[in-house]
Amino acid sequence: MHIISQVHSRACLLIEMATVPEPKRKTCSYSFHREPLTPLAELELRCFTFQDYQLAPTLEEYSILLSIPIQHQTPFLDVPKEIDFRLIARALRLSVEEVSKNWKPCGDVVGLPLKFLLRIAREEAEKGSWEAFHAQLAVMIYGIVLFPSMPNFVDHAAISIFIGRNPIPTLLADTCYAIHSRHGKGGAIRCCLPLLFKWFMSLLPASGPFVDTQSTLKWTQRVMSLTSYDIRWQSHRMNVKNVIMSCGEFRNVPLIGTRGCINYNPVLSLRQLGFVMKGRPLEAEVAESVYFEKKSDPARLEQVGRAWKSIGVKDGSVLGKKFAVAMPDYTDWVKKRVENLLLPYDRMEPLQEQPPLILADSVPAEHYKQALMENRRLREKEQDTHMELYKAKADKLHLAHQLREVQGEEASRLRSKKRSYEEMDSMLDAEHRERLRLQRAEASYQKKIRDLEKQLRDKDAQLKKEMELRQKSEDHLGGEVLELRRQLKEKITPLPECSECSLLIDQCHYLKTLIPEDRLL
Known part of the structure; x- marks a missing residue:
């Protein structure tokens, strides 16, 4: 099928590599289509730090973006030492022989070539085996x-993650590990960048000056002008009710990727999920507890x-109500870190007007900012409403004038229609009268036809009777002639010739001419 033949090309478009330039300060930026994906990666906290806020991808956000639920179980640990071809064949709806025959090494990994999976998937689609087709298409996407590990190749790790059906922790682990391991080394990030970019763009403003200036300002200038007030905190993430905050003895969440392990700190991302950032996090909650290559430390x-x-x-009963704001204690902590970090780009003035800062510990600054902006929005809405009311009144007068014109035109049109209807009525009446006349004439002709038919039937019957009488008369005369002939034969004796005999003979010949020949036999 056409969709199968283009899986590889579409997949390659989705995993375009991101180049990492040589860093000049303690942070690094990554490129996606030659635009910096993130202006600041703070490796120690596993997050991106901006002027007065921090962003970091979370398990819950990746789950929402990919529409894949998080299984509360041990995620992918490592590739099994022994290859279970039966398990792989059952998951991919293939035979054990097909899997073992096409299982090949590629670089330092083993797995199935993409060419083989494409061919098998195409055959399954042509046969209408959609369950097998979907399984094979899914493992190719994985x-x-x-x-991805090698070009045009699905390795054993990807197949194992597909079988485990819990890819979200591994995806986030690969994202964090790739950013951390590539920091300061250059090269390209081979995985997770499209998903990271989609997550980052979902937080940026979708309208306003940030979007309007995309043709006049550089990407870095637009991003560095953003403040916490500009970020879209309350979006689809507001539906998150439960957040994975820790695992076992770790105060944060240790992640296991395909190549290495790294922790991430969900306490720094609560605002993204709709909760309140109450204050600076504890040291144990943001400690760099895990970062190592899997092969280097099996224990x-x-x-x-x-x-x-x-x-x-943890849920709302522990994390508090959802309001997606930050308390001053947390904001001050972030600003102090920014001063020590040195941002990789020059700070820019905000592109849109910011609400005034409220220096009160009892009232969150974001509460006041949102109330102030809501008040301003309502005033603007009131002005817009007055303008709409004025326009509505003007439209009403205009419509009333149009209504009078339409009513006059309608009255004239109705009079014209009335005349047309009267003419049509007279025409229909004349047509009706003509139709009645024709119907009466037709009835008269039908009666005459019936009378003529009756006369013809009577005449025919009379002729039949006359023919029967004539036939009977002819039969009677024929019988009499035969009888006379017989009598004549008996009584006639040869007589001398005389005038009387000649007369009788002539009479007999005459009578013979009167009787048909078939009657004489």
């Missing part, structure tokens, strides 16, 4: 888009795996 990997058997989930 191997080419979500967890540590097992410890992280055991931690996922005890997942610490």
Whole structure:
């Protein structure tokens, strides 16, 4: 099928590599289509720090973006040492022989070539085996888009993650690990960048000066002009009710990727999920507890795996009401970190008007900002309403004038229609009278036809009777002639010739001419 033949090309478009320039300060920026994806990556906290706020991708956000639920179980740990072809064949709806025959090495990994999976998927689609087709298409997406390792190849790790059906923790782990491991080294991030970019763009303003200036200002200038007031905090993330905050003995969340392990700090991302940032986080909650390559420390990997058997989930009863604001204590802490970090780009003045800062510990600044902006929005709405009311009155007068014109035109049109209807009525009446006349004439002709038919039937019957009488008369005369002939034969004796005999003979010949020949026999 056409969609199968283009899986590889579409997958390649989704996983375009991001180049990493040489860093000049303590932070790094990543490119996506030659535009910086993030202006600041603070490796110690596993987040991106801006002027007065921080952003970091979370398990819950990745789950929402991909529409894949998070399984509260131990995620993908590592590729099994022994390859279970039966398990792989059952997951991909293939035979064990097909899997084992096409299982090949590629670089330092093993797996199935994309060419083989494309061919099998195309055959399944042609046969209408959609369950097998969907499984094979899904594993290709896992191997080419979500967890790529080698070009045109789906490795054992991607297949194992597909079988485990819990890819979100591994995706976030690969994202954080790739950013952390590539920091200061240059090169390209081979995975997760499209998803990271989609997450980042979902937080940026979708309208207003940030969008209006995209043709006049550089990307970095527009991003560095944003403040916490500009970020779209309250979006689809407001539906998140439960947040994974810790695992086992770790106060944060240790993640296991395809190549390494790294922790991330959900306490820094609560505002993204709609909760209140009450104050600066505790040191234990943002400590760099995990960061290592899996092959280098198997014991540590097992410890992280055991931690996922005890997942610490918190809900609104612990995290508080959803208002997506930050308290001054947290905001001050972020600003102090910004002063020490040195942002990689020059700070820009906000593109849109910011609400005044309220220096009160008892009232959150964001509460006042939102109330102030709501008041301003209502005043603007009131002005717009007055303008709409004025326009509505003008439209009403205009419509009334148009109504009078339409009514005059309608009256004239009705009079014209009335005349037309009267003419049509007279025409129909004349046509009706003509039709009645024709019907009466037709009835008269029908009666005459019936009378003539009756006369013809009577005449025919009379002729038949006359023919019967004539036939009977002819039959009677024929019988008499035969009788006379017989009598004549008996009584006639040869007589001498005389005038009387000649007369009798002539009479007999005459009578013979009167009787048909078939009567004489």
